[in-house]
Amino acid sequence: MPESAFEYISNKTLLSTLVAIGLFGTTTAFAQEQQDIGEQADQTSDVEVIMVKGTRRTQSLQDAPVAVTAFTDFDIQGAGIERPADFISLTPNVTLIETQNAGMAFITIRGISQNRDTQPSVAVIIDGVQQTDAGQFQQELFDIEQIEVLKGPQGGLYGRNAIGGAIVISTKDPAEYAEGRIKLGVDNGPGFRAQVGVSGPGGENWAYRLSGSFYDTDGYIENTYLGEDSDPLRDISLRGKVVWYVNDKLEVDFRGYYSALETQPFNYRIASDVNTILSPRTNNAGINDRDLYGGSVKITYTEEDGGFWTSITAYDRSKELIAGDAFDYLPIEESFLFNLAGFDQSQISNFGSKSWSQEIRYTSSDDEKFKYIYGAYVVDTEQLQQNGARIDTGVGFSAPLDWISLDPANPQLNFLSDVRNNFAWAFFANASYEFNEQWSVDTSLRYDKDERENLTQTPQAFIPNVPGFEVGVEGEVKKRDFGQWQPKLTFTYKPVDEFTAYGGYSVGFRSGGFNQTGSDAIAGSAGIFGIKEFYDAETAKTFEVGGKFTLPDMNVRGGFALYSTESENTPFFVFLQQNSTQNIGVIPEARLQGFEFDINATPLPGLRLVAGFGYVDSEIKEYGDPSAIGNQTPAVSKTTLNLGAQYTQDLNDGISSLVWRLDYQRLGETNFDIYESTTRDPINLLDARVTYEAENWSLALWAKNLTDKQYNAEWSPGGFIYRARPRIYGLTYTYNFEM
Template sequence: MTNRIFVRSAIRLLAGSALAALALPVAAQTAATADSGEIIVTATRRADTLQNTPAAITAFNAAAIQSAGIERPSDFIGLTSNVNLVETQNAGNAFVIIRGITQARNSEPSVAVIVDGIQQVNPAQFNQELFDVEQIEVLKGPQGGLYGRNAIGGAIIIRSKAPTDELSGKFTAGIDNGFGYYVRGNLSGPIGKDLKFRVAGSWYDTDGFIQNTFLNEKADPIKDLNLRANLLWNPAAGLDVDFRLAYSNLQTQALYFNIVNDVNDTSLPVRVNNRGQNDREMWSGAVKLKYSGDFGTVSNVLAYDSLTEILTGDAFNFLPIPESLFFQFFGFDLNQSQFLKVDAWSNELRYESPADKPLQFTVGTYMVGTKRYISTGNMIDTGAGVFPVYTTPSTNPLNPQFSFLADSQDNFAWAVFGNTSWKINEQLRIDASLRYDRDTRKNTTLTPTAFLPNVPGFPQGVTGELRRRSFQSWQPKVTLTWKPIDNITLYGGWSRGFRSGGFNQTGVGAVAASNGIVGVNDIFNAEVAETFEAGIKTQTSDKLLTFNAAAFSTRTENSYFFVFLAANSTQNLGNVPLAQIKGFEAELNLRPVKGLDISAGLGYTDSNIKQFGNPAYIGNELPLISRYTLNAGINYVTPITDDVDLNARVDYRRIGRTWWDVENSTSRNPVNIVDARLGVSTKRWSVTAFSQNLFNEIYNAEFSPGGFVFKARPRRYGIEASFNF
């Protein structure tokens, strides 16, 4: 009965949208003529206009990125309906939640992230500075047929600006109330007849925004350096050789939690006695070869990534030593350290048929190899500070080791894929894709015997123990598109997404069982999601009004959820055997007069746990789900003089009620965020004042099982100036 009601609601939504779109153009005819340019997206692996692409996509071109001040993933996600980003604990842990498909600590990502045609293989890479970016596309819904095992919720495609034929560059500098300062810049141009380059970089240094009242300093200082270089060589007609190299070094702090029962409780200040550290270093390099001719295009992308992250800080319950829970019971306090090192290579070989034919197809192969080491441990807090622990337990008398777990993983995954697009006639089109992924994972226990959990009634872990598991799945996707008239696109289809399973650290299954926690084992299962979707895209003939909407229903097996086991201080993943997710998005863009752009978006998500080991949780919402997102924005550009323009922009976002754990023990009230920008610009320079979280909404960015809450950043404001040549 519920499914029929949902289907009827979706039909009413889409039908009403179509009628509205057909009626509104009459009123829009008197408005000023829109710019002729359209956004070309490549999220479906074929270049097409945003409005002609049969998928729910939110796209930001270079002009939108600049006007909105998009500098980090949270900035563009905050402008996208039915997508949220939860930032917590440390820089590498930022969870994308898209249409109810969630992410957790140490898990595979919920979306495939593709940067300049190269898929990120480590979720800890995602949350970093965005600079010198040409376009961002957020594609919603399972895209496994196109992007593989981690595209279960969708895909995010980021494209950097390309090398230029003439020497050009841009420099930006700004200050904020951190007190912080930042600089960003790029330089591009030719080296020879067939060789072009582009280099870009950014530096951000701030004292932070969240006060640690115990240490009388900020808890979130940042020093962040990012560098990128691109060399494009055209040695022969149709042949492109693209070399890329990137480096990132972030130094900040982590683990400044509070412990509360209610996620809405923001009364407690940060009072950790250890400032700790969070240092993350990333290297990446890639070689992209592409050869095009009348036969089509053959491309190969070979990439290598390396990430190292160390984080240290206070431990539960994140209070000064005399006030801490451990000190009250045992006479000593704890701090903690986690070390992560990931090295990965990947290679994709692809053939694409000519794009000007009614029938187009793509076939290819993909391989990725990953080596990962992770250690987690608690040390006795002697008051001398917290010292990082890497691959062996601490022997420092000022930092005695209390608990220590370490594992290494050696993973290899491969896939074969194909997709086709058949344009039957000017009104009808069929897209189909199929991909097979197989992921083989080997986990070696590196925890010294003395630190292995020993739970009566469960097998004792063994140092050097090798665990092996393979996860595999077919991922099909079929979409039917119908254009009854030029300015309306209707589409609908079915897709299946897959996210690999993996290993919790050795022995946690026994610890979880002995503490009565259901759904957590040494191995967590792969997740599979099947989605039915229907959508409409409409636009007036003068492009002054655009209205797009989509409705979806997803059945997910083995959805991830997070559990912190205090008994051995480990972060673990469990599975929800079966859940149902339903919802819709609606987005509108209007330009009533030249220079004025108005946008609005609404996303709604309803989830329901259908099966779980503890029957009390059946019927609950999935963790990290927000009931809805509401976006609205106004961007206005008007000339002041013949050469100078005034630029004004305001964006509003409301995040609906949000649940955090399978128990639904607490839910966060709706959050309202307003960002604003005001500046003047010419073709060569600009000066802009900005504010993020203008009205200083105070809220907790995350609630984690056990009562851990992580504060969201309060108001940030400043001014920046740019010059380009």
């Protein structure tokens, strides 16, 4: 007997069913809609107006002098956005690599990429609070109001780590009346998803919103050695908000969140070619547990002239344990090390961080020609990083998992432990002046200072001792400061209401940091360039011109941008097998240049078409090894193409409707290391969704990676390939109610 009803549906049946239903529904709906064009013309004659807040002021998407892709609640529900990968796959010139463990995901925007153990390449802001740990990004998205992706350095607005851009996520605010939503889903994992949210007034001057998400799946990628899926996942996430309207001038916003995730890590195979498709064959299923929790208090005080003060105090905590197979990720008897030395190995990593942050700023009224913002930000962070390898005898992992094993059945091979303290502060100012109805200028200036120190907790016996290199000392504290001015200047020209042109210059900054104690010696003995005890901060200087347009008579809006970026100290990743560490080196100078455009059209009532294209040409201009000069920078897809179509077919005189949606993404050739040793072929992905919508409920049949494209999400230097998810399909039921 099959484990799930979905197993009755073959791959070909699913594909043909969705396509046939879509063609039939579209043809029928088109004939029906032609009869109603006259009645509905007035409702579709205006281009949709989307308001964005990513520039720290609320303004229309088409007027914002920055390249930004926005996803409203309509887009989030229509596309079934539930994870970060879902909206990034719809954004030109932005890519995401999901790999290794729950908290490991790398965002690349316009060639500015992210690596293991580096600072983020984008600033991620949720309800005004900036994430302080890159491991927080990979979370379930539920009860979300809007997502904005700003491209290009946003250091003047958001400071350090906004070097590639910013992702601004707004969750739903408390409602004026009691309401709620329940969402239930099943998929072919088999997997089960449940989400619930309730909101309403709690009294005369306060309101609340509570939401939660539960996701449980057996997985989608088989471990052919263990005979079970390699990627099971269980996630429980909760979020709560309470807003206290003290009076007409003062508002206090309390928010809290919690997330507990369990999955399995290190499902690698070893291959020299990124286009080689192999299933995991680890003998250790592995452990990957991650906990996230925190909260914030935002206080807003509005003055008589409309200007307002904002204070945001936040605390964030993350803990992640990872234990699994080690190189070469094969069963003990098949492993290279076992056949060479008579034993195999496993690995354990612990990551953790806790931070307090405080921001205070003043925002002037929007009613004046001259508008301004000024403020200050401070954050205090403590991070733990532990990595170690043990002899794998097939008995799993002995306690303790956060220190050195004394079990003779699971003896320790190597171990490194470092505690990193970071105190960072910044002050900033933004100003905008409208010369007239056509010309305006926006300026930002921010200074960020990072004071970092690294405490070596590794026992002396485990610190690498390589002849010719300095030997680290247990208890040693190393300090390093990084600081940067980040200006941004943008001129905007609006000759007519339907067209906005902008151009300017900006500087982004990503803080440097420390590699684990002794890694520089291990890398040096192996002849690897660029690995030091610390890695330098990265700066990106960008010139950009762009434009946004609307064609109201044709229900069309769109935008384009051209950019050129000079990057100094671009980070790249190096894995050192000898001590199981993930390390960062830097490319002293690289150049990134390209363009992008997007267009959104409603040519017929109910029919929405979306297209976007991005191109980036990356080149290493300076490096210690001359053979790498002229090559592409790692983890950059040269092109991205996004096409989408959504058609709404009204039924029963508007009482219900059918919504048909297709989303296509093409990722161009992707290089993964500085030596261009292997390049992934272009990837074509197709998502489909058919939704029946009634007055207060809906039922959706959906598929992601509909054609079941087999490809690798990542190739890491050293030959580590990580397989991407195959086709996933399912049903989702949503019910909206009032209480």
